[in-house]
């Protein structure tokens with residue numbers, strides 16, 4: 001049995017699901033892609049190859065090995081993209097909540113069934129189809145659960161909107177002891193530089209009191225101000241639209257001291273080191289072409 005425990009974003013990681021690039025399938029047709037950065041790369045002929053993505057994910061896996069983290073991989077579904085494990089389910093305290101994910105990605109859940117089966121069934125939470133959330137939008141931070149959402153009336157037409165207010169309220173009801181704070185995010189189906197696909201695409205805490213943030217990813221200035229007040233402006237690393245596009249906020253914490261980051265994120269990696277972090281740099285830019293990066297590729301099960 002796996003004894004789930006996740007209380008925040010950065011405590012020492014002990015067990016994690018890491019997605020897989022194996023048999024991720026051919027280059028999708030534009031009409032089958034579900035984020036603007038993938039579409040851009042399909043059009044430009046620069047969509048990443050399975051081989052390149054495999055190499056990047058193995059580099060990530062090596063870092064987990066180095067830190068003795070138990071890694072679970074999804075079972076392989078032939079020709080199906082299973083890279084971004086973060087979104088398909090997520091752990092809050094001792095509960096594993098199965099996402100109602102974008103229908104195009106639904107089969108990804110089957111591939112981690114063998115992991116779900118190792119969790120006490122009373123701690124596995126599912127919900128009805130109208131309640132939407134994806135793990136990239138959900139973040140635990142001490143007494144808070146932060147949730148990215150999209151409140152526009154055109155929600156159903158926005159393929160980059162993955163968490164609705166029914167999803168936010170479901171989590172609120174499930175964890176009455178937590179303060180659930182939702183953030184209305186800026187979305188674009190067509191321009192990745194103005195698309196905060198999930199909360200972790202424009203914001204993420206690191207260490208014990210710092211965070212990476214893209215102000216313009218938040219539709220309401222008050223939401224951004226809320227985070228400035230909570231973390232303190234001196235503890236925030238602000239990223240530009242281009243840096244959001246490169247996915248600077250989607251690094252991944254192995255502990256409050258150790259952050260896995262992309263090797264080309266020079267400005268961020270220097271800041272992290274100045275703050276005293278150990279930065280484990282790996283290549284991940286090919287996977288980044290699908291509008292997800294390191295946090296998106298993981299689903300933590302146990303943190304100390």
Ligand SMILES: NC(=O)NCCC[C@H](N)C(=O)O
Nearest residue numbers: 035084136198290291292296
């Ligand atoms: N948490 C994340 O931001 N996950 C990235 C998912 C990328 C994938 N192309 C998607 O659109 O679902």
